[in-house]
Amino acid sequence: MLEANLDDQTGEGLGYVMQRLLDAGAYDVFFTPIQMKKNRPATQLTVLADPAAQEVMTTLILSETSTIGIRYQTWQRTVMKRHFKAAQTPYGPVQIKVATYGKISKMTPEYADCAQLAQRLHIPFKTVYQAAMSAATQLDEED
Amino acid sequence: MLEANLDDQTGEGLGYVMQRLLDAGAYDVFFTPIQMKKNRPATQLTVLADPAAQEVMTTLILSETSTIGIRYQTWQRTVMKRHFKAAQTPYGPVQIKVATYGKISKMTPEYADCAQLAQRLHIPFKTVYQAAMSAATQLDEED
Amino acid sequence: MLEANLDDQTGEGLGYVMQRLLDAGAYDVFFTPIQMKKNRPATQLTVLADPAAQEVMTTLILSETSTIGIRYQTWQRTVMKRHFKAAQTPYGPVQIKVATYGKISKMTPEYADCAQLAQRLHIPFKTVYQAAMSAATQLDEED
Amino acid sequence: MLEANLDDQTGEGLGYVMQRLLDAGAYDVFFTPIQMKKNRPATQLTVLADPAAQEVMTTLILSETSTIGIRYQTWQRTVMKRHFKAAQTPYGPVQIKVATYGKISKMTPEYADCAQLAQRLHIPFKTVYQAAMSAATQLDEED
Amino acid sequence: MLEANLDDQTGEGLGYVMQRLLDAGAYDVFFTPIQMKKNRPATQLTVLADPAAQEVMTTLILSETSTIGIRYQTWQRTVMKRHFKAAQTPYGPVQIKVATYGKISKMTPEYADCAQLAQRLHIPFKTVYQAAMSAATQLDEED
Amino acid sequence: MLEANLDDQTGEGLGYVMQRLLDAGAYDVFFTPIQMKKNRPATQLTVLADPAAQEVMTTLILSETSTIGIRYQTWQRTVMKRHFKAAQTPYGPVQIKVATYGKISKMTPEYADCAQLAQRLHIPFKTVYQAAMSAATQLDEED
Numbered sequence: 001m002l003e004a005n006l007d008d009q010t011g012e013g014l015g016y017v018m019q020r021l022l023d024a025g026a027y028d029v030f031f032t033p034i035q036m037k038k039n040r041p042a043t044q045l046t047v048l049a050d051p052a053a054q055e056v057m058t059t060l061i062l063s064e065t066s067t068i069g070i071r072y073q074t075w076q077r078t079v080m081k082r083h084f085k086a087a088q089t090p091y092g093p094v095q096i097k098v099a100t101y102g103k104i105s106k107m108t109p110e111y112a113d114c115a116q117l118a119q120r121l122h123i124p125f126k127t128v129y130q131a132a133m134s135a136a137t138q139l140d141e142e143d
Numbered sequence: 144m145l146e147a148n149l150d151d152q153t154g155e156g157l158g159y160v161m162q163r164l165l166d167a168g169a170y171d172v173f174f175t176p177i178q179m180k181k182n183r184p185a186t187q188l189t190v191l192a193d194p195a196a197q198e199v200m201t202t203l204i205l206s207e208t209s210t211i212g213i214r215y216q217t218w219q220r221t222v223m224k225r226h227f228k229a230a231q232t233p234y235g236p237v238q239i240k241v242a243t244y245g246k247i248s249k250m251t252p253e254y255a256d257c258a259q260l261a262q263r264l265h266i267p268f269k270t271v272y273q274a275a276m277s278a279a280t281q282l283d284e285e286d
Numbered sequence: 287m288l289e290a291n292l293d294d295q296t297g298e299g300l301g302y303v304m305q306r307l308l309d310a311g312a313y314d315v316f317f318t319p320i321q322m323k324k325n326r327p328a329t330q331l332t333v334l335a336d337p338a339a340q341e342v343m344t345t346l347i348l349s350e351t352s353t354i355g356i357r358y359q360t361w362q363r364t365v366m367k368r369h370f371k372a373a374q375t376p377y378g379p380v381q382i383k384v385a386t387y388g389k390i391s392k393m394t395p396e397y398a399d400c401a402q403l404a405q406r407l408h409i410p411f412k413t414v415y416q417a418a419m420s421a422a423t424q425l426d427e428e429d
Numbered sequence: 430m431l432e433a434n435l436d437d438q439t440g441e442g443l444g445y446v447m448q449r450l451l452d453a454g455a456y457d458v459f460f461t462p463i464q465m466k467k468n469r470p471a472t473q474l475t476v477l478a479d480p481a482a483q484e485v486m487t488t489l490i491l492s493e494t495s496t497i498g499i500r501y502q503t504w505q506r507t508v509m510k511r512h513f514k515a516a517q518t519p520y521g522p523v524q525i526k527v528a529t530y531g532k533i534s535k536m537t538p539e540y541a542d543c544a545q546l547a548q549r550l551h552i553p554f555k556t557v558y559q560a561a562m563s564a565a566t567q568l569d570e571e572d
Numbered sequence: 573m574l575e576a577n578l579d580d581q582t583g584e585g586l587g588y589v590m591q592r593l594l595d596a597g598a599y600d601v602f603f604t605p606i607q608m609k610k611n612r613p614a615t616q617l618t619v620l621a622d623p624a625a626q627e628v629m630t631t632l633i634l635s636e637t638s639t640i641g642i643r644y645q646t647w648q649r650t651v652m653k654r655h656f657k658a659a660q661t662p663y664g665p666v667q668i669k670v671a672t673y674g675k676i677s678k679m680t681p682e683y684a685d686c687a688q689l690a691q692r693l694h695i696p697f698k699t700v701y702q703a704a705m706s707a708a709t710q711l712d713e714e715d
Numbered sequence: 716m717l718e719a720n721l722d723d724q725t726g727e728g729l730g731y732v733m734q735r736l737l738d739a740g741a742y743d744v745f746f747t748p749i750q751m752k753k754n755r756p757a758t759q760l761t762v763l764a765d766p767a768a769q770e771v772m773t774t775l776i777l778s779e780t781s782t783i784g785i786r787y788q789t790w791q792r793t794v795m796k797r798h799f800k801a802a803q804t805p806y807g808p809v810q811i812k813v814a815t816y817g818k819i820s821k822m823t824p825e826y827a828d829c830a831q832l833a834q835r836l837h838i839p840f841k842t843v844y845q846a847a848m849s850a851a852t853q854l855d856e857e858d
Contacts (some may be wrong), residue, residue, distance in 0.1 A: 001214070003790075005745060006853065008823065011579035011612035012397050014409050016404075018611050022180060026323045030148060030185070031178040031613045033319075033605030035464045035746040036697075037737060038826075039590050040583035041603045041615045043747070048214070058793055063410045064825065066582075068797065068814040071716070071790040075146075075214040078201055082211065099211040104202065106555070108151065108209065111298050116303075125302050125770070126535070134563045144786070150297035155350075155540050159547075159554050165752060173720060173757070174327045174750040176319030176462075178607045182304050183297035184317045184329045189323035201808040206553045209296075218718075221773055225783065240407050242783040247774065249698070251723065251781065254441050257718070261445075267492045268445050269678070277706045287645070289504075291459060294537065302524070308609060316577060317607040319725045321460040323451060326457070334643070336529065344507055347627070352537065354511065354528040357504040358478070361575075361643040364630055368640065385640040390631065392639065392841070394580065412821070420849045432647075434602060436726035437680065439781075440755035447754050448582060460756045462748030463618075464603040468733050468756045469726035470746045471602070487650055488676065495680065495725075497671040499574070500647040501618070551599065584826050588840050589834075605748075635839045683727050690731075696778045697731050 002049065002057055003074050004067040005034060007042035014043060017064045021047055024060055080104070087135035091117045094132040096139070107136045144218050145192065145200055147210040148177060150185035157186060160207045164190055167203055223247070230278035234260045237275040239282070250279045287360050288335065288343055290353040291320060293328035300329060303350045307333055310346055366390070373421035377403045380418040382425070393422045430504050431486055432480065433496040434463060436471035443472060446493045450476055453489055476491070509533070516564035520546045523561040545569045573647050574621065574629055575711035576639040577606060579614035584617060589636045593619055596632055652676070662687045666704040668711070679708045716789050717764065717772055719782040720749060722757035729758060732779045736762055739775055795819070802850035806832045810848040811854070822851045 005010060014031065021029045030071070032044040045065070049057050058070055080099035087095065087109070088098045095110040109132035118125040149157065157174065164172045175187040188208070192200050194217060201213055223242035230239045230252070237260070238253040253276035261268040292300065300317065307315045318330040331351070335343050337360060344356055366385035373382045373395070380403070381396040395418035404411040435443070443460065447568040450458045461473040474494070478486050487499055493539045509528035516538070522547070538561035547554040554557060578586065580687050587605065593601045604616040610654070618639070623646060630642055652671035659668045659681070669688040681704035690697040721729065729746065736744045747759040760780070764772050766789060773785055797813035802811045802824070809832070810825040823849035833840040 002427075005743065007583035008826075010582060011608065011614040012417075012610075013411060014613055015611035016397075017403055028148065029180065030187075032175060032187070032747060033178075033462075033613065035468070035470055035748075036583065037468065037733060038584075039464070039466065039468055039587035041464055041605065041735070042583040043613045044745075051266060057815070062793075062795060062816050062819050062821075064412070066412075066821070068812075068821075069792055069794040071792045073216065073790045074787065075216045077212055077214050078205075079212040080205060082376055097211075101205050102202070104205050105619055106205075106209070108212075111151075125299055126350070126352075129299075130562055130566065132564060133559055137559065137563060140734065146384040146770055153296060154293035154322065154559075155324075156554060157327055157538075158325035159544055160753060172481070172752065173759075175747060175759070176327065176605075176750075179297065180611065181298075182301035182607070182609065182611055184300055184319065184607055185297040186327045196591060202789050209555075216788065218788045221777075221779060222784040235804065244777050245774070247777050249777075249781070249783075254445075254723075258445055262688070268442060269493070269495075272442075272628055272710065273705055276702055277709060280702065291457065294540075304609060313741055315609060316576065316616075318461060318604060318616070319607075319748075321462075321754070321756055323447060323458065325750070325752065325754055330459075330461070345531070348507075348509060348530050348533050348535075352535070354526075354535075355506055355508040357506050359502065359504045359842060360644065361645045363641055363643050364634075365641040366634060387634050388631070392634075392638070392640075399581075414850065416848055419845055420605050420805065423845065423849060434600065437683075439725060440722035440751065440757040441753075443756055444754035460758065461604060463604075465726065466590060466601065468730040470602070470729055470748065470758045471726040473602075473604070476614055491650075491652060491673050491676050495678070497678075498624040498670075500649050502645065549755075552693075557607045585840060585844075588826075588830055634739075636841070660742075687731055697728060698779070698781075701728075 001053070001073050002047040002061065002070055004045045004061055004065065004070045005036065005042055005100055006045060006065055006067055007040040008038045010047070013065065020060060021057065024056055025053055026057060040087065044080060083088065085139060087132055089095070089128065089131040089135050090121065091121055091128050091131060094128070096136040107140065109136065110134060111119040144216050145190040145197070145204065145213055147188045147204055147208065147209055148179065148185055148207055149188060150179045150183040151209040152198060156208065157188070164200065167199055168192065168196055169200060204220070228279070228282060230275055230282055232264065232271065232274040232278050233261055234264055234271050234274060237271070239250045239275065239279040250280065251282065252276060287359050288333040288340070288347065288356055290331045290351065290356045291322065291328055292331060292349055292351055292353055294352040295323045299351065300331070303347070306346060306350060307343065310342055311335065311339055312343060342383070356428065358402040371425060373418055373425055375414065375417040375421050377407055377409065377414050377417060380414070382418065383420040395419060395422065430502050431476040431483070431490065432472055432476045433490055433492055433494065434500045435474060435496055436465045436469040437495040438569070442494065443474070449489060449493060451488065454478065454482055454486055455486060500561065512536055516561055516568055518550065518557065518560040518564050520550055520557050520560060523557070525561065525565040525568060536569065538562060538565065573643050574619040574626070574633070574642055576601065576607065576617045576633055576637065576642045576656040577614055578617060578637055578639055579608045579612040585637065586617070589633070592632060592636060593629065596628055597625055598629060649701040657711060658697050659704055659711055661700065663693055663695065663700050663703060666700070668704065668708040679712065681705060681708065716788050717762040717769070717785055719760045719776055719785045720751065720757055721760060721780055721782065722751045722755040724781040727759070728780065732776070735775055735779060736772065739771055740764065740768055741772060754816065759817065799853060800851070802847055802854055804846040804850050806836055806838065806841065806846060809843070810851055811847065811851040820833050822855065824848060
């Protein structure tokens with residue numbers, strides 16, 4: 001995990017660097033609003049990445065942002081196993097992400113599939129999402 | 144310390160999981176507002192718990208939230224020693240938490256006691272709290 | 287200005303609705319992290335739009351989000367006059383937005399132009415942005 | 430809508446006042462993190478209430494918090510019409526809130542019902558919630 | 573009340589403008605963290621000022637920040653009446669702000685007085701603050 | 716890195732402790748808005764300091780704030796090398812901080828110099844800052 005505090009960077013520039021870090025292979029990138037000295041509203045940039053990518057991420061952050069320092073810490077991770085199933089909804093097919101860990105199993109409709117169907121058919125996102133969840137639940141019971 | 148980022152969970156569900164984690168023995172549970180990719184406002188869930196409780200907390204978070212990954216890190220802690228004293232206020236008795244560390248000693252009126260007296264007597268919470276602080280200070284000088 | 291508080295909506299769905307509202311002609315859409323009852327982290331959705339677009343925006347928010355209520359208030363606005371100038375940088379041309387109000391005049395390089403040049407030439411965004419600002423300042427003095 | 434900025438109030442006291450305002454009939458109460466002068470992290474308290482309740486809410490806020498000033502503004506509201514339906518899930522009955530506005534209709538399982546079943550049967554909240562949504566969708570199609 | 577959203581301004585510059593606005597007579601100035609389009613973390617600037625000061629504040633914000641638009645809305649205010657009393661603490665004198673509204677009366681030790689005594693005598697801020705509160709309460713009972 | 720969560724501390728007191736920690740030699744001090752149990756808005760205090768200063772910082776936090784616990788974790792840091800250059804602007808001299816790391820080099824005008832010139836000459840902060848950046852860029856090319 002890499003972190004840097006930014007109080008002399010514009011939000012515009014931060015939106016740009018988030019995309020660059022994701023393109024460079026970061027697992028995840030997020031911003032936390034913080035408050036620094038001298039009444040400065042600021043943003044904490046956090047990058048979750050493979051330890052092997054530390055140098056690449058460091059160079060990218062130091063090049064693209066105004067920070068002059070970055071801090072690092074290794075965290076352990078538990079990540080659920082994932083596979084995909086196709087579910088049929090009245091609006092079209094949606095991929096379902098199935099995540100498992102021991103006895104725990106949960107299903108999530110793929111955001112991009114739901115968003116695409118919703119926009120094409122001019123129906124609410126939630127209608128597609130809910131239909132996908134129902135289809136996934138039935139699929140699960142048939143297994 | 145366990146952390147997870149949640150961008151596909153409702154706030155309603157998060158209020159529920161906070162209570163479940165506290166009931167399961169977490170020292171503390173808190174939320175930090177964060178901003179994730181694709182313009183998603185999200186919430187970082189942080190759980191402070193005994194290392195021995197890691198598996199219990201992990202199972203609870205993976206079961207009850209939409210996250211598929213959790214990260215862990217061991218932090219050291221300094222915690223002040225605590226004991227309680229009873230203080231008499233004009234409104235009734237209030238327990239005072241006394242916390243000490245080396246030469247540092249500080250007193251805090253118990254929130255629940257103050258809140259209960261304030262509601263029963265229809266007076267402001269701050270009036271009871273302040274009376275408890277004054278009573279505690281006097282008690283301290285008599286020691 | 288339209289506002290709604292959302293505590294039973296996922297961040298994923300909110301990223302989707304932000305884009306839909308901008309596509310439908312909102313001047314601006316933004317999220318503010320808030321904290322609602324029952325320990326629920328939540329998000330306030332704010333939409334700045336023309337009063338004539340109120341019904342369209344209302345329908346979109348009620349269809350696409352979980353909120354059942356929206357609040358409205360008319361605000362006055364002062365907006366600076368804008369025109370564009372082309373600036374030549376060592377890296378290529380960048381449009382400069384010139385905004386004026388009475389004696390105040392300020393210039394901002396277009397984000398999209400800077401981002402595109404930075405990515406094509408593999409140089410930091412800030413290098414392009416700064417070069418555009420310098421070119422714009424010189425242009426200004428020649429006027 | 431009533432708003433007050435609080436930089437000399439504890440979070441503990443704010444949790445108390447939120448409950449008091451809701452008990453006194455506020456439609457909604459929420460907190461927004463803000464940053465005030467002299468490097469002070471602070472909290473904005475917002476109360477949505479009937480204009481007729483303004484004096485009651487004002488007195489409560491001035492009594493229970495440290496603020497010495499409150500600001501007011503009337504906003505218009507669009508609120509969807511609501512009624513309830515009972516849905517049968519494999520885990521027990523759950524009330525469904527049905528909200529309508531023109532052609533828009535949406536259903537939400539009652540949080541309290543889902544939470545209660547989940548805790549009694551030792552199953553995840555999301556399992557109950559999802560079952561209630563599926564049952565509600567079927568009910569809807571039978572109408 | 574004036575508001576502007578800033579996503580192309582540094583936190584450093586915002587700390588500067590807060591001070592300038594207060595020096596120019598704003599009642600209050602505060603920042604709220606917000607999230608704008610294109611993954612930009614941003615800051616909402618709010619200025620509470622007399623309607624007569626609107627033009628001065630507008631000119632200052634447009635000159636000193638990157639925003640090109642400002643929105644305005646008049647809010648009503650209830651402000652408690654204030655006067656000052658001197659309280660004697662074991663550490664020295666502290667001014668007490670007494671605020672009243674109908675039957676409500678509350679006292680707050682002046683921050684600057686407490687901070688100054690705490691730093692001169694090398695004792696915690698809270699010790700001075702609490703002593704001032706106790707002295708104020710006694711003064712009140714003698715009235 | 717030291718962290719503490721504060722839900723029974725006023726913002727006023729937190730502004731005070733930030734200054735005390737910086738005076739005592741902390742590299743950086745910042746606040747993050749968080750949400751704790753029982754509907755309490757709270758603030759996370761983070762202090763970046765040399766490991767050798769841990770005891771000093773701990774004593775200061777426990778004395779000056781309401782927290783009874785502090786957590787610690789050692790992070791690694793990459794910090795760019797820094798030196799200063801004097802740049803001449805039409806408004807007066809401004810120190811430029813030059814930070815380098817491998818091939819990366821970036822320049823930032825000193826905030827205090829820009830703010831002082833802007834206030835003395837009654838011109839916008841951004842005008843001075845931008846002039847300093849242009850002067851710095853030219854200086855750089857002459858090297």
